[in-house]
Amino acid sequence: MLSIWSGCVCFLSVLTAVSGELRFASYYGDHMVLHKAPERAVVWGYGTNSTTVVVSLSGLSSRNTYRSTVRDGVWRVTLDPVKAGGPYNVSAVESGGSDGKVMITDVMFGDVWLCGGQSNMVFTVHQIYNSSAEMALASKFPDVRLFHVAQQTSLVELIDLPGIAVRWSVPTPQLLSEYSAVCWLFGRYLYQTLQYPIGLVESCWGGTPVEVWSSSRPLQKCGIPQAPESYVDFMNPYDEDEPIPHQNSVAWNAMIHPLLNMTITGAIWYQGESNGNYNRGKYNCTFPGMIDDWRMAFHQGSGGQTAPDFPFGFVQLCTYDQGNVLDGFPEIRWHQTADFGYVPNKRMKRTFMAVALDLNDAASPWGTIHPRFKQDVAYRLTLGARTIAYGEKGISYQGPFPSSVHVNGTYLILTYDQNVFATPAKDTFEVCCTMEKVQCNSEDSWIWISAPMVPQNTSTVAVSLGGCAAEHVASLRYAWKDWPCGFKACPVYSADRVLPAPPFVLHRWP
Numbered sequence: 001m002l003s004i005w006s007g008c009v010c011f012l013s014v015l016t017a018v019s020g021e022l023r024f025a026s027y028y029g030d031h032m033v034l035h036k037a038p039e040r041a042v043v044w045g046y047g048t049n050s051t052t053v054v055v056s057l058s059g060l061s062s063r064n065t066y067r068s069t070v071r072d073g074v075w076r077v078t079l080d081p082v083k084a085g086g087p088y089n090v091s092a093v094e095s096g097g098s099d100g101k102v103m104i105t106d107v108m109f110g111d112v113w114l115c116g117g118q119s120n121m122v123f124t125v126h127q128i129y130n131s132s133a134e135m136a137l138a139s140k141f142p143d144v145r146l147f148h149v150a151q152q153t154s155l156v157e158l159i160d161l162p163g164i165a166v167r168w169s170v171p172t173p174q175l176l177s178e179y180s181a182v183c184w185l186f187g188r189y190l191y192q193t194l195q196y197p198i199g200l201v202e203s204c205w206g207g208t209p210v211e212v213w214s215s216s217r218p219l220q221k222c223g224i225p226q227a228p229e230s231y232v233d234f235m236n237p238y239d240e241d242e243p244i245p246h247q248n249s250v251a252w253n254a255m256i257h258p259l260l261n262m263t264i265t266g267a268i269w270y271q272g273e274s275n276g277n278y279n280r281g282k283y284n285c286t287f288p289g290m291i292d293d294w295r296m297a298f299h300q301g302s303g304g305q306t307a308p309d310f311p312f313g314f315v316q317l318c319t320y321d322q323g324n325v326l327d328g329f330p331e332i333r334w335h336q337t338a339d340f341g342y343v344p345n346k347r348m349k350r351t352f353m354a355v356a357l358d359l360n361d362a363a364s365p366w367g368t369i370h371p372r373f374k375q376d377v378a379y380r381l382t383l384g385a386r387t388i389a390y391g392e393k394g395i396s397y398q399g400p401f402p403s404s405v406h407v408n409g410t411y412l413i414l415t416y417d418q419n420v421f422a423t424p425a426k427d428t429f430e431v432c433c434t435m436e437k438v439q440c441n442s443e444d445s446w447i448w449i450s451a452p453m454v455p456q457n458t459s460t461v462a463v464s465l466g467g468c469a470a471e472h473v474a475s476l477r478y479a480w481k482d483w484p485c486g487f488k489a490c491p492v493y494s495a496d497r498v499l500p501a502p503p504f505v506l507h508r509w510p
C-alpha cells in the first residue's frame, strides 16, 4: 500500500502548488474511465487566468480539439460523444501562457458508477468469502477501473477533492484487497454483461448517517436542524479506530460535491445502519431526498450530461442482532423504500434495491453487522441495474410483493405479484389484533401476534389469524424483525429461489 499512499501525499502537495499551474482536476488521471456516448464527458482543470487551454483526444479522426478560456483559474470542456472503448490520451495545452502541456494516458470510455455509503460499502474484497479467488480475478478485468476518494470532511462545499486514497488504476489483487467489495463486484458483474469499460468511484465512510452525505437542501426539507449536532455512533464497537464524522453535510462537501462536474452513469449505496437510532423516523424523507438532490446536483454540475434521474441502486439493510433487539432495522428497511416496500415506486423512480435480510453472517469475524456474502448482494444489485439502468427485458430483479390480501373467515389469503417459492412459517408473518380502527405501531410489540403461514398454490399463501377475530385484524406484516430468518432461508422467495420477498407492513385502516 505504500506506493498508493505516497501517491496521495504527492497529490496533496500538488494542490498546494502555485495556483495557475496547468493541470487536470484531481480525479482526472491515467487509466481513468470517461463517460461514453451518447452522453458527453466533462473534463476540467486549472490554468493561468485568461489563457486558452486546448484539450485534445488522441486517436480520433473526427473533431478532437476543444478550447476553453481559463476563468477563476479553471478551464472546462465537454467532449463530443465517444463510443465505448479505448485507450485514448487526453492532453491539455495552454496557449499564450506558459505553453505548458499535461496529458493523461490509457483513458477508456465506458460507464462510470459512484459507490457510496457506510461500512458495508467500505467492506473490502479482502474481507469477503472466497476473497483469494476474487482477488486472483483482477487480471481478467483490466477494463474495470478503480478510483477511491480519501475520507475527508469539510464545512463548506469544495470544488475539488482534498484527498485521494487510490488514483485511477487498473485492478490488481493488492488494490482489490483494500477496495470496496460491493463496488468491485457490481462493476465486474456489469462488465460481464456489458463487455465495455466500467469506471468505479468509491466514496464512503464507516459509521456515517445519511445526513453526513446530504447537502443542506434535503435536510432542511425534512426538518433536520442545520446546526451541528453531537452524534453518538451506536456501531462504534466495530469502527473504534476510526473517527466518524457526525456533522451534517461534511462528507457531501468534501467527498461528493467535488465530483459533480464529472459525467456519471449512476450510483449504488449501502447505508442505513447508523440511522437505526438516529433520525430514524425521518429516513423515509432524508434518503429519497438525498437521492433527488444528488440527481439534481450531478445533472447541473455536468452541464446536463449526467441524467437528471440517473439510476440509483441500494442495498436494503441486512441483519445485526440475532436477539432481535429494537434497533430500528425493520423501520429503516421500510423507509429505504419511502414506505412502499418495493422500488421503483411513485416516490423513488429509477431506483433498484438488493434485498439482503437473508444474507446474515453470525460468524463474521468483522461483527454480525458486516456479513461476508457480498457476492450475493452485488449480484442482486446487478439484476436491478440491468433492468432499471440498462433496460434489459425479462430479468427477475424484484422479490415477490403482495398484490392482494383478502380475509376468508379464518385466513388471510395473500396473492403475490409473481409466482413464489414458499415454505411454511411459524412467526415470520404477524398480525396486529386490535378493536381500534387505527394503524398499529410497529414498536408496540405486544399488539402483534404470530400468524403461521402455509403455502397455497404457485402465487398464494394462507396466513392464519393467530386467534384474532377477523374483524380485529388491523395490520399484517412480514419479516419485521432485525434478524427474521436463517441464511437464505426466508419463507418467501421468487420462484427461481434467488430473490427474497422484501419485508412489508400493510394496514387496513388509513
Ligand SMILES: *[C@@H]1O[C@H](CO)[C@@H](O)[C@H](O)[C@H]1NC(C)=O
Binding pocket: 019, 020, 048, 049, 071, 072, 073
Ligand atoms: C484568477 O482569477 C481569480 C478571479 O478572477 C482570482 O481570484 C485568482 O487569484 C486569479 N488567479 C491568478 C493565478 O491570477
Ligand SMILES: *[C@@H]1O[C@H](CO)[C@@H](O)[C@H](O)[C@H]1NC(C)=O
Binding pocket: 058, 059, 087, 088, 089, 105, 106
Ligand atoms: C499515449 O501516449 C503514450 C505516451 O506518450 C504513447 O505511447 C501512446 O501511443 C499514446 N496513445 C495514444 C492512443 O495516442
Ligand SMILES: *[C@@H]1O[C@H](CO)[C@@H](O)[C@H](O)[C@H]1NC(C)=O
Binding pocket: 129, 130, 373, 375
Ligand atoms: C465460494 O466458492 C465456492 C467454490 O467456487 C462456491 O461454491 C461458493 O458458493 C462460494 N461462496 C461464496 C459466498 O461466493
Ligand SMILES: *[C@@H]1O[C@H](CO)[C@@H](O)[C@H](O)[C@H]1NC(C)=O
Binding pocket: 280, 281, 282, 284, 285, 338, 339
Ligand atoms: C415517515 O415515517 C414516519 C413514521 O416513522 C411517519 O410518521 C411519516 O408520516 C412518514 N413520512 C413520509 C414522508 O412518508
Ligand SMILES: *[C@@H]1O[C@H](CO)[C@@H](O)[C@H](O)[C@H]1NC(C)=O
Binding pocket: 044, 074, 076, 159, 260, 261, 300, 301, 302, 303
Ligand atoms: C461545477 O459545476 C457547478 C455547477 O454547474 C459550477 O458552479 C462549478 O463552477 C463547476 N466547477 C468547475 C470546476 O467547473
Ligand SMILES: *[C@@H]1O[C@H](CO)[C@@H](O)[C@H](O)[C@H]1NC(C)=O
Binding pocket: 408, 409, 410, 411, 456, 462
Ligand atoms: C379459507 O382458506 C383456507 C386456506 O386455503 C381454507 O382451508 C378454508 O377452507 C377457507 N375457508 C373458507 C370459508 O373459504
Ligand SMILES: *[C@@H]1O[C@H](CO)[C@@H](O)[C@H](O)[C@H]1NC(C)=O
Binding pocket: 413, 456, 457, 458, 459, 460
Ligand atoms: C390460488 O389460490 C387462490 C386463492 O385460493 C385462487 O384465487 C387462485 O386462483 C389460485 N391460483 C392458481 C394458479 O391455482
